[in-house]
Amino acid sequence: MKRITIIFLLLFCALPGISQELRNPSFEEVISLKSIGSVTISPDGKHVVFLLSAADWEENKYDRELWISKNGETPFQLTNNLQNNSTSPQWSPDSKWISFISNRGDKNQLQVIRAAGGEAFQITDSKTGIRGYEWSPDGKQIAFTQAEDKSAGNKKRKKKYGSYAVDDEEYSLSQLYVMNFDADRLNMMPTPKQLEDSTFKANQKPTLLMDSVDFTVTNFKWSPDGKKIVFSHQPDPLINSFFKSDISIFDVASGTYETLVANRSYDDFADWSPDGKSILYYSSIDDTTSNYYLNNRVFTIKIDGKKNKELAADFDEDLGQLQWNSNGIYGIAWNKTKRTVLKIDEKSGKVTRLKTDQDRVFSISFSKDADQVAYLANTDDSLNEMFVTSDGFKSSEKLTAITAQLEGWATADSEVISWKSEDGAIIEGVLHKPKDYDSNRKYPLLIAIHGGPTGISTPTPVSAYVYPVTQWVNKGALVLRPNYRGSAGYGEDFRSLNVKNLGVGDAWDVLSGIKHLEEKGMIHKDSIGCMGWSQGGYISAFLTTNSDQFKAISVGAGISNWMTYYVNTDIHPFTRQYLKATPWSDKKIYEMTSPMTNINQASTPTLIQHGEFDGRVPVANAYELVQGLRDVGVDTELIIYKGFGHGITKPKERLAATWHNWQWFLKYVWGESVELPEE
Numbered sequence: 001m002k003r004i005t006i007i008f009l010l011l012f013c014a015l016p017g018i019s020q021e022l023r024n025p026s027f028e029e030v031i032s033l034k035s036i037g038s039v040t041i042s043p044d045g046k047h048v049v050f051l052l053s054a055a056d057w058e059e060n061k062y063d064r065e066l067w068i069s070k071n072g073e074t075p076f077q078l079t080n081n082l083q084n085n086s087t088s089p090q091w092s093p094d095s096k097w098i099s100f101i102s103n104r105g106d107k108n109q110l111q112v113i114r115a116a117g118g119e120a121f122q123i124t125d126s127k128t129g130i131r132g133y134e135w136s137p138d139g140k141q142i143a144f145t146q147a148e149d150k151s152a153g154n155k156k157r158k159k160k161y162g163s164y165a166v167d168d169e170e171y172s173l174s175q176l177y178v179m180n181f182d183a184d185r186l187n188m189m190p191t192p193k194q195l196e197d198s199t200f201k202a203n204q205k206p207t208l209l210m211d212s213v214d215f216t217v218t219n220f221k222w223s224p225d226g227k228k229i230v231f232s233h234q235p236d237p238l239i240n241s242f243f244k245s246d247i248s249i250f251d252v253a254s255g256t257y258e259t260l261v262a263n264r265s266y267d268d269f270a271d272w273s274p275d276g277k278s279i280l281y282y283s284s285i286d287d288t289t290s291n292y293y294l295n296n297r298v299f300t301i302k303i304d305g306k307k308n309k310e311l312a313a314d315f316d317e318d319l320g321q322l323q324w325n326s327n328g329i330y331g332i333a334w335n336k337t338k339r340t341v342l343k344i345d346e347k348s349g350k351v352t353r354l355k356t357d358q359d360r361v362f363s364i365s366f367s368k369d370a371d372q373v374a375y376l377a378n379t380d381d382s383l384n385e386m387f388v389t390s391d392g393f394k395s396s397e398k399l400t401a402i403t404a405q406l407e408g409w410a411t412a413d414s415e416v417i418s419w420k421s422e423d424g425a426i427i428e429g430v431l432h433k434p435k436d437y438d439s440n441r442k443y444p445l446l447i448a449i450h451g452g453p454t455g456i457s458t459p460t461p462v463s464a465y466v467y468p469v470t471q472w473v474n475k476g477a478l479v480l481r482p483n484y485r486g487s488a489g490y491g492e493d494f495r496s497l498n499v500k501n502l503g504v505g506d507a508w509d510v511l512s513g514i515k516h517l518e519e520k521g522m523i524h525k526d527s528i529g530c531m532g533w534s535q536g537g538y539i540s541a542f543l544t545t546n547s548d549q550f551k552a553i554s555v556g557a558g559i560s561n562w563m564t565y566y567v568n569t570d571i572h573p574f575t576r577q578y579l580k581a582t583p584w585s586d587k588k589i590y591e592m593t594s595p596m597t598n599i600n601q602a603s604t605p606t607l608i609q610h611g612e613f614d615g616r617v618p619v620a621n622a623y624e625l626v627q628g629l630r631d632v633g634v635d636t637e638l639i640i641y642k643g644f645g646h647g648i649t650k651p652k653e654r655l656a657a658t659w660h661n662w663q664w665f666l667k668y669v670w671g672e673s674v675e676l677p678e679e
Contacts, residue, residue, distance in 0.1 A: 045372030
């Protein structure tokens with residue numbers, strides 16, 4: 001059960017400066033850091049709702065609930081689902097209701113709560129669970145998607161034939177529905193018994209908009225006048241089917257739809273124009289061989305199919321969170337380790353980066369008139385905070401104090417450094433130093449490699465997941481988090497540098513970073529460790545079989561053999577795009593880039609961590625690597641985290657994984673031994 005305390009409210013109050021000695025936080029404290037997301041401003045611009053995530057150690061989960069700031073005042077908690085999360089907040093067009101998705105008994109259902117306060121009301125009764133939704137412009141209807149109900153057919157099949165699954169056919173299409181929203185009935189303060197009344201429920205019964213269609217709806221939005229709904233759709237919900245996504249328009253009056261955009265590859269709706277005459281959308285046009293790493297492309301098109309126009313053609317980075325309002329087209333994009341708000345000129349297609357007093361912006365939400373904006377952002381020295389602005393990002397007011405959680409902690413000092421890789425590519429990385437860093441000393445070096453490959457590492461006072469970066473820095477180590485080739489934020493050409501060069505080029509970038517720090521006299525060359533998860537785990541595995549520079553390595557959910565990975569992963573196109581081949585068409589490229597190829601050269605003690613049910617990087621990769629290392633006599637240990645997929649998503653297992661890494665590197669880099677605490 002959750003424990004909501006008055007102390008927690010201090011996170012949203014300004015704390016006075018307290019002179020005290022900084023302390024090293026525990027693993028539990030770092031894992032328990034609260035974070036915010038999904039910032040949504042009310043249409044009238046007065047209030048902001050956001051999600052706050054907190055670790056619930058008793059239930060062993062991360063709980064997400066809605067919080068609200070009214071009229072710029074201190075936020076307070078709005079929802080409290082004792083067993084599950086509350087997510088996907090939206091405002092009704094009149095700013096009087098807040099809707100959200102929550103499972104309060106059986107399946108995800110749509111809930112509404114008054115902005116003025118009170119209890120939440122469940123307004124759907126979905127057998128399969130609500131997936132996504134949106135209010136109509138007049139607030140009288142809500143469109144939503146839910147999976148088709150196959151339970152009856154599945155039950156009959158199981159009764160006769162038992163349990164089996166046909167590959168790539170065990171799915172349910174996501175269908176689009178519309179239901180009425182009767183605010184007057186809810187304003188009568190109905191009791192739970194009255195909510196079950198047949199007349200009330202009949203008024204709320206949803207209508208399926210398109211029956212007998214052979215696609216799944218992935219994204220949708222009402223037109224500004226409420227007469228149409230644009231929706232993206234693909235043949236099925238399987239992850240690789242996004243290549244076949246198209247865009248159509250449903251006409252509410254006639255109950256029919258027409259396809260508007262149907263390129264050979266990925267098409268996805270972004271937003272309506274304010275006048276409802278055009279839409280904004282993403283497209284890969286006919287590219288099915290390189291859209292994992294090339295820039296996304298952005299277009300506008302009239303809803304009659306005319307005047308198709310590309311925007312931001314000269315902008316060299318992926319554009320995200322595109323929104324079209326009365327003040328223009330806005331979005332967000334990386335610029336190396338910075339993340340900025342963008343404005344796109346509709347006529348010229350040119351992109352302008354807007355200046356804010358924050359280093360990275362992650363979410364933006366506009367009021368109906370687009371004059372009030374709420375956004376989520378951080379600096380090099382802060383955690384994500386929520387801000388509001390009314391002057392085009394020139395100045396902002398901070399509504400939260402999430403960074404106050406770090407009060408009294410000894411956190412890392414971070415800086416962005418750069419070096420030249422083996423092939424001449426300029427590589428950046430984030431270097432974390434102790435507070436008492438001494439340029440006359442040499443330090444142990446630990447390298448933490450991000451996933452992706454199109455992820456990115458940025459300066460931060462606390463870096464966590466399952467790697468105790470803060471504690472290593474406070475123990476007297478430097479921690480380098482390289483943005484190796486393929487990372488986001490450095491443009492299309494940089495992201496393409498590891499095509500047909502995975503592992504090899506990545507290793508160049510890591511090893512040249514070590515050499516750079518060694519030449520500057522900053523590190524002990526005999527006290528170096530390396531770790532990473534996902535793509536970072538793959539690079540760590542590649543280094544463990546292709547380098548002898550490390551005292552210890554940790555491989556988290558890493559690929560060990562591209563050949564066996566290719567046939568087991570849920571994203572086969574990823575491998576084909578980066579290696580430009582299948583194992584059957586070019587065996588050599590798969591061998592060159594696979595850690596297992598040079599297993600006989602391995603000598604570095606290697607910890608392997610993996611989720612039991614990982615579909616992205618199947619656990620067979622872990623078993624293959626650990627057996628190969630054992631066969632050649634390398635000290636190795638494999639830890640399987642039960643019940644998890646590609647990530648460790650619960651606090652207790654995240655604590656365990658953190659301790660496992662702490663023990664491993666303490667043993668092999670520092671020559672120390674520590675037992676896993678029982679309490």
